Amino acid sequence: xxxxxxxxxxxxxxxxxxxxxxxxxxxxxxxxxxxxxxxxxxxxxxxxxxxxxxxxxxxxxxxxxxxxxxxxxxxxxxxxxxxxxxxxxxxxxxxxxxxxxxxxxxxxxxxxxxxx
Amino acid sequence: xxxxxxxxxxxxxxxxxxxxxxxxxxxxxxxxxxxxxxxxxxxxxxxxxxxxxxxxxxxxxxxxxxxxxxxxxxxxxxxxxxxxxxxxxxxxxxxxxxxxxxxxxxxxxxxxxxxx
DNA sequence: CCGGATCCCTTGCGATACTG
DNA sequence: CAGTATCGCAAGGGATCCGG
Numbered sequence: 001x002x003x004x005x006x007x008x009x010x011x012x013x014x015x016x017x018x019x020x021x022x023x024x025x026x027x028x029x030x031x032x033x034x035x036x037x038x039x040x041x042x043x044x045x046x047x048x049x050x051x052x053x054x055x056x057x058x059x060x061x062x063x064x065x066x067x068x069x070x071x072x073x074x075x076x077x078x079x080x081x082x083x084x085x086x087x088x089x090x091x092x093x094x095x096x097x098x099x100x101x102x103x104x105x106x107x108x109x110x111x112x113x114x115x116x
Numbered sequence: 117x118x119x120x121x122x123x124x125x126x127x128x129x130x131x132x133x134x135x136x137x138x139x140x141x142x143x144x145x146x147x148x149x150x151x152x153x154x155x156x157x158x159x160x161x162x163x164x165x166x167x168x169x170x171x172x173x174x175x176x177x178x179x180x181x182x183x184x185x186x187x188x189x190x191x192x193x194x195x196x197x198x199x200x201x202x203x204x205x206x207x208x209x210x211x212x213x214x215x216x217x218x219x220x221x222x223x224x225x226x227x228x229x230x231x232x
Numbered sequence: 233c234c235g236g237a238t239c240c241c242t243t244g245c246g247a248t249a250c251t252g
Numbered sequence: 253c254a255g256t257a258t259c260g261c262a263a264g265g266g267a268t269c270c271g272g
Contacts (some may be wrong), residue, residue: 003193006156010151010154010155010166012182012223013154013223014150014219015214015222016219016221016222016225016226017146017147017150017222018222019219019226020221020225021146021218021224022223023225026244027141027244027245028127029135029156031137034129034130035126038129038130039126040128042205043253044253044254044255048254050127051130052131052134053160055254057246057247057255057256057257058244058246059247066247068196069178074224076199076254079253080253081252081253082252082253082254083253083254084253084254084255091228094224095221096153097217098218098221101213101214101217101227102132102133102136103129103132103136105131105136105211106134106136106232107128107132107209109135109139110132110135112135132253136271143264143265159234160233160235161234171265171266171267173236173237173266173267174264175235175267176235176236192234195233196233197272198233198234199234200235201233204243211261
């Protein structure tokens with residue numbers, strides 16, 4: 001690869017990262033995905049509990065955006081009172097490796113902090 | 117693993133993801149890291165160019181935060197005029213796999229969008 | 233070239249309260 | 253239970269200019 005081709009390749013990768021983060025923007029989106037991801041199926045109130053500090057308003061908003069981007073599906077269950085179940089689409093599952101990486105890194109990172 | 121242990125494990129992972137995102141917060145941080153990551157060494161103005169749309173103010177701010185969190189180092193080069201070089205610390209390099217995942221996903225994602 | 237300082241507008245997002 | 257609606261502050265972040 002010439003140096004120029006190499007530069008173009010890097011540019012492409014950096015833009016790809018940017019594209020990805022455009023979908024996963026917001027303070028909570030990745031945490032929400034990880035919650036749904038680890039449990040496969042997860043209800044609104046459960047996610048509300050999983051994700052420390054999020055408000056119902058934000059959760060609702062970000063779930064909606066994730067649904068629009070085809071990363072999750074929303075299913076209303078016919079219970080009394082109703083409950084709503086979220087799960088990853090196949091497409092959303094392609095994020096799984098990344099989430100796992102992030103979790104591993106986060107755990108390692110906490111050790112670094114505590115170590116100080 | 118009992119169901120309860122399993123739940124605790126998930127909680128731990130979700131919090132780990134949250135911890136990680138706490139460090140990597142902001143609209144630009146991950147893009148900046150990927151720029152430095154792909155080039156090993158990178159100067160201020162280069163990153164400004166790599167990361168589409170970022171302002172110098174934001175770049176400066178986020179670089180500072182990354183430095184505080186020991187993910188990158190800042191070196192002033194004795195050129196005329198001066199230039200400043202950023203690179204990942206060893207610790208910062210532990211993010212490399214995640215960045216690569218993200219880049220791959222972003223590229224695949226763009227194909228999905230264009231495919232429509 | 234690398235940023236800091238200032239100005240100013242926009243948004244994110246928390247708190248709270250309310251509905252089907 | 254799963255959201256919506258409204259309010260309001262604080263942070264985010266762009267533009268521009270300035271100094272070392």
